[in-house]
Amino acid sequence: MEDAPGTVGRPPSSEHAPFFRRPHLYVLTALAALYVATSAFLPIVWVQFPLGFLILFIIPGYAIGWLALAPRDRWPWTLTFALVVGWSVAANVAVGILLLVLHLGLPPVVFGGYAFALIEAALVVDIVRGAPAPGPAGAPSPLAASLRLTGYRPAQRVAAYGLLSAILLVIVVIVVLASIFPNNSPALAFSITGYGGTSANLPPVGTINHTLEIEAIVQNNVTAQSFTLEVRSAIQNASVPYFNVIPWKLPLSLENGTMAIDPVSLTALQTVTVAVVFEFPHAGDFVLQFLLDAPGGAVVGRATWTVAIT
Numbered sequence: 001m002e003d004a005p006g007t008v009g010r011p012p013s014s015e016h017a018p019f020f021r022r023p024h025l026y027v028l029t030a031l032a033a034l035y036v037a038t039s040a041f042l043p044i045v046w047v048q049f050p051l052g053f054l055i056l057f058i059i060p061g062y063a064i065g066w067l068a069l070a071p072r073d074r075w076p077w078t079l080t081f082a083l084v085v086g087w088s089v090a091a092n093v094a095v096g097i098l099l100l101v102l103h104l105g106l107p108p109v110v111f112g113g114y115a116f117a118l119i120e121a122a123l124v125v126d127i128v129r130g131a132p133a134p135g136p137a138g139a140p141s142p143l144a145a146s147l148r149l150t151g152y153r154p155a156q157r158v159a160a161y162g163l164l165s166a167i168l169l170v171i172v173v174i175v176v177l178a179s180i181f182p183n184n185s186p187a188l189a190f191s192i193t194g195y196g197g198t199s200a201n202l203p204p205v206g207t208i209n210h211t212l213e214i215e216a217i218v219q220n221n222v223t224a225q226s227f228t229l230e231v232r233s234a235i236q237n238a239s240v241p242y243f244n245v246i247p248w249k250l251p252l253s254l255e256n257g258t259m260a261i262d263p264v265s266l267t268a269l270q271t272v273t274v275a276v277v278f279e280f281p282h283a284g285d286f287v288l289q290f291l292l293d294a295p296g297g298a299v300v301g302r303a304t305w306t307v308a309i310t
Contacts, residue, residue: 019065019075019077019080019081020062020065020066020069020080022126024062025062025066025119025122025123025126026123028054028058028059028062028063028119029116029119029120029123031051031054031059032054032055032059032112032115032116032119032120033116034047034051035048035051035052035054035055035108035112035115035116036109036112036113036116038051039107039108039109039112039268040109040268043108043224043267043268044224048108051112052108052111055092055108055111055112055115056088056089056092056111057085057088057089058084058085058088059088059115059118059119060087060088060091060092060114060115060118060119061083061084061085061086061087061088061089061091062084062088062119062122063115063118063119063121063122064084064087064091064118065080065083065084065087066122066125066126067121067122067125069083091114091118092111095110095111095114096111106221107221107268107269108268109268109269188218188219188220188221188225188266188292188300188301189217189218189219189221189301190216190217190218190219190290190292190300190301190302190303191216191217191303192214192215192216192217192290192303192305193214193215193217194213194214194215195213195214195215195275197215197217197273202214202305203307204306204307204308205307205308205309205310206279206280206307206308206309206310207309207310208280208281208282208283208309208310209279209280209281210279211251211277211278211279212277212278212279212307213275213276213277213278214276214278214288214290214305215273215274215275215276216229216231216273216274216276216290216292216303217271217272217273217274218264218266218271218272218273218274218292218301219271220266220267220268220269220270220271220272221269224265224266224267224268225265225266225294226263226264226265226266226295227263227264227265227266227292227293227294227295227300227301228261228262228263228264228292228293229261229262229263229264229274229290229291229292229293230259230260230261230289230290230291230292230293231252231254231259231260231261231262231276231278231288231289231290232258232259232288232289232291233254233255233256233257233258233259233278233280233286233287233288233289234256234257234286234287234289235256235284235285235286235287236284236285236286236287236306238256240256240257242257243257243258243259244257244258244259245258245259245260245261246258246259246260247260248260248261248262250275250276250277250278251277251278251279252276252277252278252279253278253279253280253281254278254279254280254286254288255280255281255282256282256284256286262274264292276290280307280309282309283309283310284308284309285306285307285308285309286306286307286308286309287304287305287306288304288305288306288307289302289303289304290302290303290304290305
C-alpha cells in the first residue's frame, strides 16, 4: 500500500558503487606476480616494501572478498575495506604460524606465492562468471558514496568509522615502530665448522707457518642482505686495545691483534660458506673471533675458537 498523506515512508535503500572491480583485480594480480619475482630473483628494498605492504594488508583479503562477495557487492566501501584488511592479516598470520611450526622461517616468496595463488584464483573465477555488475548510472565515486553510509543508523556508522580508524592506526603504529626500532638481528644463522662442514674438523692445534682452515657459514632466512665478516686473532687472555687490519689474502697471516675483513652478500634463503685459511708465524695460544656485522655496524653473528700453535 502507498503511504497515507502526511505520513513519512521508509527511506529508499541506497545503492553502493561496487568495491570489487575487474581493473583492480588485474592490477593486484600483476603486483603479486611482481612481488614473487623480485623476492625470488632480485630483492630490492624500495620495491619490496610497498609490494610487501599490499601482500600483508590488501591482496589476500581482496581475493577472498572477490570470491565471497563480488556477485552481491552492495556493502559500504568502509565495511568492505575493513573486511579485506582483516582477511589479509588473518591469512598472513595463519601462513606464518604454519611456516614457523614447520621450521621454515618466514620467507617472503612463500607469502607472495600464496597471495598470488589466491588472486589468480579470483581472476579465473572472474573469467568464468564475469565481472560484478556495474553500479547505477551517474553514481558517485565508491569512496565518496560509501563514506556517507547513507541509509545506516548512527550507531552502525560510528562502528564502521571506528573499525576503519583502528585499522589505519594499527598500520601507522607498525610503520612508526619499524622505523624507530629496526631489527638489529635479522633472521639468519651463523656458525663455524672445520673444512668439509663438520665441527669434528675444527683445528685445536697447529704449527708455525702451517695452514689451517675454518669455514664460516651464513644461512639467510629473509630478504637479500649484505654483511661484513671479521676474523680477529689475539693471544689468549691478552688485552688488545687495537686490531691491525690486514688484507683478505688467503692464507691469512694472523698474529696477536690482527684482523681481516671480507664482505658477504646473500640473496633470500641463500647459504654462503666462507673458507678462512690462515696461519701463524709465531707460537702461542690464540683466540680467533668470527664476527658477522650488519651494514650499520651491529654484530649479528659471533663465534669463537681457540688454537694452540707450537
